[in-house]
Amino acid sequence: MTLPQDRQPPEQELARLKARVQELEAELEQYKGRAGDLDKQLSAERAERQVIESTPPISPTPDLEQTLGRLVKRIAMILQAEKCVFMLHDPEAGELVAQRPAVGLSDEQVKVFRVRATHGASGEAFRDAKPVVLDDAVGDPRTVKENVALLNIRNIATVPLVMETRDEQERVVEKKTIGVLHVFNKRFGGMFSDEDVRLLTIMARQAAAVIASAQLYIELKQEKDKLEATLESILAGVMVVDMKGKVTLVNQAGRRMLGLTQEGEISAPLDEVIPDERIRELVKRSMTSQKESAAEIEVKKPAERVYQGQTTLIRDETGQPTGVVAIFNDISEIRNVERMKSAFVATVSHELRTPLTGIKGFISTLLSDTEGFFDDESRREFYTIIDQECDRLTRLISDLLNVSAIESGRALEVNYTPVDPTSLIEKTVSVQRSYTDKHELRVEIPERLPRIMADEEKLERILTNLMNNATKYSPHGGEVVVRAVREGDSIVVAVRDQGIGVPKDKQTKIFERFERVDTRDTREAGGAGIGLFLVKHMIEAHGGTIGVESEVGNGSTFTFSIPVEPKRAGGGGGSA
Ligand SMILES: Nc1ncnc2c1ncn2[C@@H]1O[C@H](COP(=O)(O)OP(=O)(O)OP(=O)(O)O)[C@@H](O)[C@H]1O
Ligand SMILES: [Mg+2]
Incomplete structure (x- = not known):
């Protein structure tokens, strides 16, 4: 081979x-x-996508804890870390404070885990806004040893939590470091790599966005609460109805005015909520015509009131109406005053005519007496009556002028001179005596009174008015006592009668202009309803007060005080 x-x-x-x-x-x-x-x-890209996908869109009501809980779990999983926790900066304490929810830390540990914002790995990442990675947390001089021991930390990757504010073009216009995000103890004995830090940084951005949106939500909520509190406290009634005819909001004044008993939030159809048909009509008219409307509505229940109701449409940014807001103002008082004013014109005309008729009658009589039928004494009597009636007219006219002065906000002028209250009271009472033979008029001044500084003419008018009322509203006669004493820095004068009395519910009202108690007795007595109004203002211009004690059928006592010396500026008391 x-x-x-x-x-x-x-x-x-x-x-x-x-x-x-x-x-x-x-x-x-x-x-x-x-x-x-x-x-x-x-895997990095996958993780990144996962994080981005798992971060919920910024919703108006984020459940912060849940969202962050999911986020920290995911971070721990992706980075293979035993622990994950973020810390937020508390500017007041100058600390970074661990937040729930965390992974691998007990609630107790989260509670106590906080560091000065300048200390440790946390402080470094926060201060320099840069990631910090430590492979040996125990040996590294930069760590806070108590925390390392407390949390049993071996190694660390920490990144800053940076909140970005963007403009309309999504450009970052502001960056603010609000805290740090930690992962501790890489699993299986590993260390955190640069790749881990890159991922952690991306996830920190997501976390910061979630926290920022939550903060925004909290701020918005506070703003909303403030607005709601304001709405609740205003005097006008406010009701909001959506375009489907559902009542979505009625403030406290509104609930009271519309007679609604339910507390808290209302969300029900208009027809169910509002018993008054005219109010429903008002809102519906606005809805169908898409225009503002107004109506005056008189209600009998829960009390007799007059409301001025006005509606406007709420529109969204495209101009589409989204609901109707109805505002109710209580104009009962205005209507009441209007009614009183016309009654007043009627009484004043009557009050003016009465003395005029007298004057005219006596003058005509005197003129026609060419034969000298009346003797000198009778003539003198006639002249006296004419004179008195002229005084009555002058007083009435000057009262009316004073009322209009007070109404237009001008303060009553007080011309202070030294006044001897004792002789003034005696003089006024004796003048009043000449007008009546049915009543016994008495003066009670147990102790010598000091001279006071006051407007003598006004003081006389006050006394005259009170005594005039005392006799006028005691049609069956009786005693009228004027009692004066010194009490501290004031003179206190009480005018007491045994007349018809003032009902309890009218005892404050009668001091208002044009207010009269309407009974047969008072109608017969006549009057314009301005006496006590002026009396009160004249007393208050002196820095004094007035009040009444009375029982129907058992007489009345009007008591007022006048300071011996006028109070200096800032002493208060002046009115009108
Ligand atoms: N001594 C009194 N006893 C009972 N009622 C009184 C007494 N004084 C006042 N009043 C009630 O208070 C109302 C208001 O009193 P006030 O003096 O302001 O007006 P008047 O007497 O009606 O009119 P005038 O403007 O002429 O004084 C009276 O109409 C009367 O109903
Ligand atoms: Mg009067």
């Missing part, structure tokens, strides 16, 4: 083959390496 010519001897052939195998082996290694690289790249 012969070997072919080209055949080399077997030893050489073996060596060549061996070399070739080696070559191929090396090539294989190379390919292996490249495949490994590709594999890594692939």
Whole structure:
């Protein structure tokens, strides 16, 4: 047997083959390496995609804990870390504070895990906004040893949590480091690689976005709560109805005005919520016509009130109406005053005519008495009556002028002079005595009163008004007592009668303008309803107060105080 010519001897052939195998082996290694690289790249990309996909879109009501919980679990899994936790910066404490949810840390551990924002691996990553990787957490001088021991940390990868604010073109306009994201203890005895850090950085961005959106949500919620609290506290009633006719909001004033008993949120059809048909009509009219509407609505229940209802449409940014907002203002008082004003015009006309008729009557009588039928004494009596009636007219007109001055916001002017209250009271009472023979008018001044600084003319008007009321509203006569004493820095005067009295529910009202108690007795007595209004303002202009104690059928006592010395500026008390 012969070997072919080209055949080399077997030893050489073996060596060549061996070399070739080696070559191929090396090539294989190379390919292996490249495949490994590709594999890594692939898994990294896959992980990245997974993270991005698993991050929920920024929703208006993110359940922060749940979302972050999913995120930290995923991070720990992808990076093969035993523990994963993020820390947020608390600017007030100057600390980084661990947050729930975490992986591989008990709630207790999370609670106590915090570091100064300048300390340890956390501080470094936060301060420099750069990743930090430590292969030997125990030996490395940069770690905080208590935390390393507490959490049993072997190695660490930490990246900053950076919150990015973007403009409309999605360009980053602001970056703010809000904390750090940690993974600890690579599984299976490994170390965290650069690749791990790259992944961790991507995931930190996602986490920061979630936290930022949650913060935004919290801020929005606070803003909303504030708005709701404002809406709840305003006096006008507000109701919002969507285009399907469902009531979505009624504020507190609205619930009261519309007589709704349910508390809290309302979400029900208009027809079920609102018992009053006119209110439903008002809203529906706006809805169908897509225009604003208004109506005055008188309700009997829960109380007799008049509401001015107005509606407007709520529109979205495209101008489409999305609902109707109805606003109710209580105009009962305005209507009441209007009613009182017309009643007032009627009484004033009557009040003016009464003295005028008297004056005219007596003057005509005197003029027509060409034969001297009346003697001097009678003539004198006539002149006195004319004189008194003229005074009554002058007083009424000056009262009216004062009311309009107070109404237009002008303060009553007080011309202070020294006044002796005792002689003023005695003088006024004796004038009043001349007007009545049915009543016994008495003055009670147990102790000497000091001179006071006051407006004498106003003080006289106050007393006259109160005494005039006391006799006017005691149609069956009786005693009227004016009692004055000193109490501290004030003179206190009480005018007491035994007349018809003032019902409890009217005892504050009667001091308002045009307010009268409407009974047969008071109608017969006549009056414009401005006496006490002026009295109160004149007293308050002096820095004093007035009140009434009374029982129907058992008389009334009006008590007022006037300071001995006017209070200096800032002492308060002045009004109108
Ligand atoms: N002493 C009193 N006893 C009972 N009712 C009183 C007394 N004083 C006032 N009132 C009630 O208070 C109302 C308001 O009194 P006020 O003096 O302001 O008006 P008026 O007497 O009706 O008219 P005027 O403007 O002429 O004084 C009266 O209409 C009356 O109903
Ligand atoms: Mg009066």
